[in-house]
Amino acid sequence: MKIVTWNVNSLNARLPVVLQYLRQSRPDVALLQETKCVDEKFPAGEIEDLGYNLALNGQKTYNGVAILSKRPIEDVRRGLPGDEADDQARYIEALIPTSAAPVRVASVYAPNGNPPDSPKLAYKLNWLHRLRRHAGNLLKQEESLVLGGDLNVILTDDDVHDPAAWEGDALFLPQSINGLRAILNLGLTDAYRACHSEPHRYTFWDYQRGAWAKDHGIRIDYLLLSPQAADRLKACEIDKQVRGWEKPSDHVPVWLEIEE
DNA sequence: ATGCCGGGCGAAGCCCGA
Numbered sequence: 048m049k050i051v052t053w054n055v056n057s058l059n060a061r062l063p064v065v066l067q068y069l070r071q072s073r074p075d076v077a078l079l080q081e082t083k084c085v086d087e088k089f090p091a092g093e094i095e096d097l098g099y100n101l102a103l104n105g106q107k108t109y110n111g112v113a114i115l116s117k118r119p120i121e122d123v124r125r126g127l128p129g130d131e132a133d134d135q136a137r138y139i140e141a142l143i144p145t146s147a148a149p150v151r152v153a154s155v156y157a158p159n160g161n162p163p164d165s166p167k168l169a170y171k172l173n174w175l176h177r178l179r180r181h182a183g184n185l186l187k188q189e190e191s192l193v194l195g196g197d198l199n200v201i202l203t204d205d206d207v208h209d210p211a212a213w214e215g216d217a218l219f220l221p222q223s224i225n226g227l228r229a230i231l232n233l234g235l236t237d238a239y240r241a242c243h244s245e246p247h248r249y250t251f252w253d254y255q256r257g258a259w260a261k262d263h264g265i266r267i268d269y270l271l272l273s274p275q276a277a278d279r280l281k282a283c284e285i286d287k288q289v290r291g292w293e294k295p296s297d298h299v300p301v302w303l304e305i306e307e
Numbered sequence: 308a309t310g311c312c313g314g315g316c317g318a319a320g321c322c323c324g325a
Binding site for chain 1: 308309310311312313314315316322323324325
């Protein structure tokens with residue numbers, strides 16, 4: 048079973064690229080972030096024509112997350128618990144039945160947090176704390192769990208082309224790194240790092256300054272696995288080539304294969 | 308280099324992303 052996560056940076060602006068990718072890569076489940084459209088404007092027909100069922104948590108202009116699945120989608124939860132006042136569409140989760148044990152998946156879009164001297168950083172850190180608490184509750188169910196998304200945190204110096212250039216940025220602050228580390232320390236596995244030890248493998252390249260051409264990237268998109276899911280992990284890869292396509296997102300898809 | 312791209316909104320120029 049192939050599961051991909053991808054921050055598409057506006058689904059409607061990215062529709063040709065997304066459809067091409069889904070046709071070529073044929074994931075069983077796609078976890079999308081930054082769809083930037085309300086559910087009524089989601090291009091459902093084109094995606095359903097490729098054989099996907101949909102679960103949406105959209106929002107006008109900003110954020111927006113979605114789950115696409117070739118199998119039925121059950122037990123959908125929209126929104127991250129822990130703050131009733133939070134109306135940003137950054138989380139959706141669902142249960143996907145398989146021939147083996149079902150897989151619970153979540154599409155996650157953590158806040159950016161910049162600038163660091165603004166309330167946005169506090170929102171980010173609190174959001175990561177809420178994600179930790181929720182992930183902790185999910186882990187108690189002892190299911191195969193795959194949390195996929197743009198976590199907006201650079202974990203180590205090996206995950207950025209130039210650590211000094213990102214010093215002081217909300218993506219690379221010790222508080223942000225600790226926020227993601229605390230989530231991993233629950234017992235979740237960073238699927239890409241479980242399969243690859245080589246440094247400087249990125250999932251995001253800025254549109255500016257020729258970042259893609261110079262390979263000035265960062266790794267901020269993750270697939271995090273419960274022990275039950277990690278035991279089923281067969282492969283995890285970054286589809287870097289998609290960044291070179293016509294009219295690309297600034298993020299690329301990251302996928303994994305788990306045993307059925 | 309905190310805006311050099313790129314998208315949304317909405318119809319010019321600002322807000323936002325990472």
